[in-house]
Amino acid sequence: MDKATWVLLLCFYSFLIGNLRAQEIEQSERAERISGAAGDVLEDNPVGRLKVYVYGIPSKYNTKRVKKDPRCLTHMFAAEVFMHRFLLKSPVRTKNPEEADWFFVPVYTTCDLTPNGLPLPFKSPRMMRSAIQLVALKWPYWNRTEGADHFFVTPHDFGACFHYQEEKAIERGILPLLQRATLVQTFGQRNHVCLKEGSITIPPYAPPQKIWAHIIPPETPRSIFVYFRGLFYDVGNDPEGGYYARGARASVWENFKDNPLFDISTEHPATYYEDMQRAVFCLCPLGWAPWSPRLVEAVVFGCIPVIIADDIVLPFADAIPWEEIGVFVAEEDVPKLDTILTSIPTEVILRKQRLLANPTMKQAMLFPQPANPGDAFHQILNGLARKLPHDRSVYLKAGQKVLNWTAGPVGDLKPW
Amino acid sequence: MFHSNHGTRRSAAAVRSSTSGGLEGGGVGSPAASSASEGSSFRPSASTFWLLLHGLCCLISLFLGFRFSRLIFVLLFSNTIYTYTTTTTTTITSTRTETLTVSFPLTHTPPIETAVKPNNSAIELSDKMLNQGSSHSQVVVGRHGIRIRPWPHPDPTEVMRAHQIIVRVQQEQRKWYGVKSPRPLIVITPTYARTFQALHLTGLIHCLRNVPYPVTWIVVEAGGVTNETASLLARSRVQFLHIPFHEKMPVEWAERHLTENRMRLLGLRVIRERNMDGIVLFADDSNVHSLDLFDEIQKVQWMGSVSVGILAHSGGPDRTLLTEDEKLNPPIPVQGPACNSSGHLIGWHTFNSIPYSEKSATFVGESATVLPGKMEWSGFVFNARMIWKEAEEGRPEWVKDLDKIGENGEEIESPLALVNDASFVEPLGDCGKKVMLWWMRVEARADSKFPPGWIIDPPLEIVVPSKRTPWQESDDLAGGKLEQDDRRFTRPKSRSSSKRKNTLPGQDN
Numbered sequence: 001m002d003k004a005t006w007v008l009l010l011c012f013y014s015f016l017i018g019n020l021r022a023q024e025i026e027q028s029e030r031a032e033r034i035s036g037a038a039g040d041v042l043e044d045n046p047v048g049r050l051k052v053y054v055y056g057i058p059s060k061y062n063t064k065r066v067k068k069d070p071r072c073l074t075h076m077f078a079a080e081v082f083m084h085r086f087l088l089k090s091p092v093r094t095k096n097p098e099e100a101d102w103f104f105v106p107v108y109t110t111c112d113l114t115p116n117g118l119p120l121p122f123k124s125p126r127m128m129r130s131a132i133q134l135v136a137l138k139w140p141y142w143n144r145t146e147g148a149d150h151f152f153v154t155p156h157d158f159g160a161c162f163h164y165q166e167e168k169a170i171e172r173g174i175l176p177l178l179q180r181a182t183l184v185q186t187f188g189q190r191n192h193v194c195l196k197e198g199s200i201t202i203p204p205y206a207p208p209q210k211i212w213a214h215i216i217p218p219e220t221p222r223s224i225f226v227y228f229r230g231l232f233y234d235v236g237n238d239p240e241g242g243y244y245a246r247g248a249r250a251s252v253w254e255n256f257k258d259n260p261l262f263d264i265s266t267e268h269p270a271t272y273y274e275d276m277q278r279a280v281f282c283l284c285p286l287g288w289a290p291w292s293p294r295l296v297e298a299v300v301f302g303c304i305p306v307i308i309a310d311d312i313v314l315p316f317a318d319a320i321p322w323e324e325i326g327v328f329v330a331e332e333d334v335p336k337l338d339t340i341l342t343s344i345p346t347e348v349i350l351r352k353q354r355l356l357a358n359p360t361m362k363q364a365m366l367f368p369q370p371a372n373p374g375d376a377f378h379q380i381l382n383g384l385a386r387k388l389p390h391d392r393s394v395y396l397k398a399g400q401k402v403l404n405w406t407a408g409p410v411g412d413l414k415p416w
Numbered sequence: 417m418f419h420s421n422h423g424t425r426r427s428a429a430a431v432r433s434s435t436s437g438g439l440e441g442g443g444v445g446s447p448a449a450s451s452a453s454e455g456s457s458f459r460p461s462a463s464t465f466w467l468l469l470h471g472l473c474c475l476i477s478l479f480l481g482f483r484f485s486r487l488i489f490v491l492l493f494s495n496t497i498y499t500y501t502t503t504t505t506t507t508i509t510s511t512r513t514e515t516l517t518v519s520f521p522l523t524h525t526p527p528i529e530t531a532v533k534p535n536n537s538a539i540e541l542s543d544k545m546l547n548q549g550s551s552h553s554q555v556v557v558g559r560h561g562i563r564i565r566p567w568p569h570p571d572p573t574e575v576m577r578a579h580q581i582i583v584r585v586q587q588e589q590r591k592w593y594g595v596k597s598p599r600p601l602i603v604i605t606p607t608y609a610r611t612f613q614a615l616h617l618t619g620l621i622h623c624l625r626n627v628p629y630p631v632t633w634i635v636v637e638a639g640g641v642t643n644e645t646a647s648l649l650a651r652s653r654v655q656f657l658h659i660p661f662h663e664k665m666p667v668e669w670a671e672r673h674l675t676e677n678r679m680r681l682l683g684l685r686v687i688r689e690r691n692m693d694g695i696v697l698f699a700d701d702s703n704v705h706s707l708d709l710f711d712e713i714q715k716v717q718w719m720g721s722v723s724v725g726i727l728a729h730s731g732g733p734d735r736t737l738l739t740e741d742e743k744l745n746p747p748i749p750v751q752g753p754a755c756n757s758s759g760h761l762i763g764w765h766t767f768n769s770i771p772y773s774e775k776s777a778t779f780v781g782e783s784a785t786v787l788p789g790k791m792e793w794s795g796f797v798f799n800a801r802m803i804w805k806e807a808e809e810g811r812p813e814w815v816k817d818l819d820k821i822g823e824n825g826e827e828i829e830s831p832l833a834l835v836n837d838a839s840f841v842e843p844l845g846d847c848g849k850k851v852m853l854w855w856m857r858v859e860a861r862a863d864s865k866f867p868p869g870w871i872i873d874p875p876l877e878i879v880v881p882s883k884r885t886p887w888q889e890s891d892d893l894a895g896g897k898l899e900q901d902d903r904r905f906t907r908p909k910s911r912s913s914s915k916r917k918n919t920l921p922g923q924d925n
Binding site: 030166167170189191192217218219221222223225240241242243246247250251254255256258259260261280310311331332334335336338339341342343344346349350353 | 569574590
C-alpha cells in the first residue's frame with residue numbers, strides 16, 4: 001500500500017516536471033538563446049561585479065541643459081541623459097570613490113539643439129574639456145590614471161570627434177583629453193579615427209513607450225518582403241547624390257523602385273511601426289553616419305535587419321552575434337540585393353527570426369525607464385565589467401603625464 | 417545632420433586647400449570660394465580675372481553636368497594629397513537614369529598627422545597605419561557613384577522564391593502563434609445559375625483558397641446541376657461537393673430566403689450521412705468574408721455565433737433619408753450575439769427593418785432595399801459532430817436531432833431551430849464586437865441576359881473605330897482600317913504630313 005502510493009506520487013511528480021520542461025522547451029524553440037563572442041553574456045547581472053562613482057559636477061553641464069531644452073529627452077542622442085539618471089539610482093553606484101572601479105562624468109554634450117532639433121557640436125569639445133578640467137582639479141582620480149578608468153557617453157554622430165560631417169570629424173579626431181578614457185558611443189566603424197579601441201558601442205535611443213504602444217498581435221502574417229522608409233537623396237545637402245550614404249541609398253532606390261517585393265518610399269506613414277512588424281526584412285542602410293535607430297526598431301519588431309554599411313561596428317558587438325541575426329550586404333553589392341535576399345535558405349531565415357524573437361535581444365536594444373534587467377543600461381555595465389580588472393599600466397606613477405592638454409584646434413581651448 | 421554653414425566651410429576650405437582639394441558637399445562654387453579667398457591676397461585686378469574664371473567654370477559645369485573643376489584640382493594636387501591611387505573613371509552621373517555602373521571615388525584620406533600620439537597599445541598604432549596607406553580599409557569618405565545595374569527590374573524566379581519564403585515564414589508564424597490543432601472546415605453554399613453568379617462565386621472561391629485550413633465545400637444548387645456552376649467549381653481548385661436541389665429558385669425575395677434555408681438543410685443532411693468531421697460554416701455566395709473569421713471560428717466548441725454586418729443599402733440606388741432620430745442614434749446594421757459585461761450571451765442584435773417596411777424589394781433584381789431575415793444563417797457556426805446520427809459522447813442534450821426538424825413541413829427560419837436552448841450558443845469574435853463577415857444581396861433582374869458561362873464564343877464581328885486612334889483617321893472612312901493603311905502609303909508624302917499636322921497636334925514630326 002505504502003509502496004504503491006510512493007510510486008504514484010513519483011509518477012505524478014515526474015509528469016508535472018516533464019510538463020513544465022516541455023513548456024520550457026517549446027518556449028525556447030520559439031526563441032533561440034543568443035551568445036556572442038564573449039559568451040552567453042546578455043543576461044549577466046552587473047550588480048556586484050563593478051562599482052561606479054558618479055561625479056557631482058555643476059548642473060550647468062547636465063540637468064540645466066535638459067531643463068533648457070526638454071527635447072534632449074526624446075531625440076536619438078538621449079542615452080547620455082538616461083545613463084546618468086540610471087547610474088544615480090543603480091545599485092552599482094557607490095558614494096565612496098576609493099572603492100570605485102569606474103568613474104562616470106555626466107556631461108550632456110549633445111544637448112545644444114537648433115530650432116529644428118538637431119544638435120550643434122561646435123561647443124561640445126569646449127564643454128567636455130571644461131568638465132574634465134573641473135574633475136581633474138577637484139578630485140585626484142583623474143590625474144591618477146589620466147582618465148583611463150573613467151567613461152563618458154558620447155552618442156553624437158561620430159562619437160567623440162564632435163562633428164556631424166565625416167571629413168571634419170576625421171580631421172578633428174577624438175578629443176585629445178579622451179585618449180585614455182572609455183567611450184560609450186553609438187558610432188562604430190572599423191579602421192576609423194573616431195572609434196577608439198575599447199569603446200563600447202551602444203544602440204541609439206528609441207523611446208520604448210512609443211514602441212510598445214504599437215505592438216500588433218504576433219499572429220499577423222508577415223506579408224511584406226523588404227521594407228524601408230526614409231530618404232534616398234538628401235536634396236537639401238547633397239542634391240546630386242553620391243555623397244549622402246556613399247550613394248548606397250540612391251542605389252537602392254534606382255535599382256528597386258519598380259520591384260514589387262521592395263516596399264520602399266520616402267513617406268512618413270502613421271503605421272510605420274506596424275508595417276515593420278509585417279515585414280520579413282527591414283533595410284538599415286547608412287546615412288550621413290553608419291548607425292541609425294532603424295536597427296533598434298527592426299530588432300524590437302522582429303524584422304530581420306539588412307545592414308548596408310561597410311565596416312560598421314554594431315551595438316554590443318561582443319555580446320550579440322550580429323552576423324547570425326542580421327544580413328550584411330556590402331555597399332557595392334546593393335544592385336544585387338534582391339538576388340542576395342532571395343537566395344538565403346529558408347532555414348537560415350527562420351533561425352534569424354527565432355533569434356530575434358528572444359526577449360533578451362529586444363530588451364538589450366532599449367533604454368526603458370525604470371530600467372529592466374537585461375536592457376541596454378545593464379549591457380553597458382556588463383561591457384564595463386568585462387574590461388575589469390584594470391591593467392597595471394593604467395595607474396600612472398607620480399608626476400607622469402601622458403595627455404597633452406593644449407592639443408587640438410585653437411578654438412577648443414577657449415573656456416566654456 | 418545639416419550642413420548649412422556654407423560660409424564657414426568655404427573659408428575653412430581655403431585654409432586647408434592643400435588637403436581638401438575642392439571636395440565639399442552641398443554648396444555650389446567651392447572652387448570659386450577657395451580661389452576667391454586666395455584672390456584676396458593677390459592684386460585687386462586679379463579678382464576680376466578670378467571672377468571671370470569662376471563664371472567660365474560655372475558655364476562649363478552647367479554644360480557638362482558636374483563640377484569638372486574638381487577634376488582639375490585632383491590632377492593638380494594629386495601628388496601631395498593621395499597616398500594611394502584613385503581610379504577615376506569619370507563619367508557623367510547627372511541623370512538619374514544612367515545605366516552604367518560607375519566607380520567614382522574622388523577622395524581624400526584621413527589626415528595623416530594626429531594631435532597626440534597614443535602611448536599605450538601598439539594596436540592603436542597599427543590601426544593608424546592601416547588607415548594611412550594600405551588598401552585594407554576600403555571605406556573612403558567622399559563622393560561615390562550611384563551603382564545601377566543594367567536591368568533594374570525584378571527577376572521572376574527571384575520573385576517566386578521570395579513568395580516561397582513568405583509562405584514558409586507565415587507557416588511558422590501560424591505554428592507558433594496561431595490556432596493549435598486546427599479543425600477542417602465544411603462550408604455550405606446555396607447557389608443557382610444567374611447573371612451575378614460568376615461574380616459572387618469567384619469572390620468566394622478566392623476567399624476559400626486563401627483559408628489556411630482544409631476546406632470541404634458543399635455547393636447546393638437550385639434547379640439541379642448546371643454546366644455554368646460546374647465549370648466554375650471545376651476551375652476553383654477547392655475540394656467541393658456539388659449537390660443538386662430539386663426546386664428552382666423562386667423570384668420573390670421572401671420565397672428565395674425560404675428555399676435557401678431548405679437547401680442549407682439538405683447540405684446538413686449530406687454531412688450527417690457521410691459523417692463528415694469539422695466545423696460547419698454557412699457561406700452565402702454573395703457575402704463577403706474576412707480571413708480573420710476562419711481563424712476565429714476554430715474556437716467553437718459546439719455552436720457559436722458571430723456578428724454579421726448587414727449591408728442592406730447595396731441593392732438599390734435610392735438613399736432612404738434618415739429621420740432626425742435616426743441621425744442622432746444611427747441604426748447599427750449588425751446582426752449577432754449580445755453580451756453582458758461579464759461576457760455571457762444575453763440576447764441577440766437583429767437588423768431593424770421597420771424603417772424599410774414599405775420600401776423593401778419584393779422581386780429579385782428590383783432596385784430597392786433587400787432585407788435580411790431575422791437571424792441570418794451565415795452568422796452561425798457549429799461542430800459537425802452536433803448533427804451526427806449516433807449520439808456522440810459529449811453531444812449536448814440541448815441539440816435537437818436533425819431528422820426531427822422539418823418533418824412536419826415547417827419552415828426553418830434560423831439555425832436556432834436546431835437547438836432546444838439558445839443560451840448555450842457561444843458568442844465569438846470578442847463577444848460579437850468584431851464584425852468579420854458582411855451580408856450583401858446584389859442581383860440582376862431574373863430575366864437579364866448574359867453570355868452563357870461568360871464566354872464570348874464566337875468572337876464578336878462588329879468593328880467600331882475608336883475616336884482616338886494612333887493611326888491617321890479620315891472622316892469618310894468608317895471601317896476597314898487595313899484598307900485605310902494601304903491607301904495612306906500610296907498618298908503623296910506632303911499631303912499626309914500636312915494632314916498629320918492637322919489631325920494629331922500633340923505628336924512630334
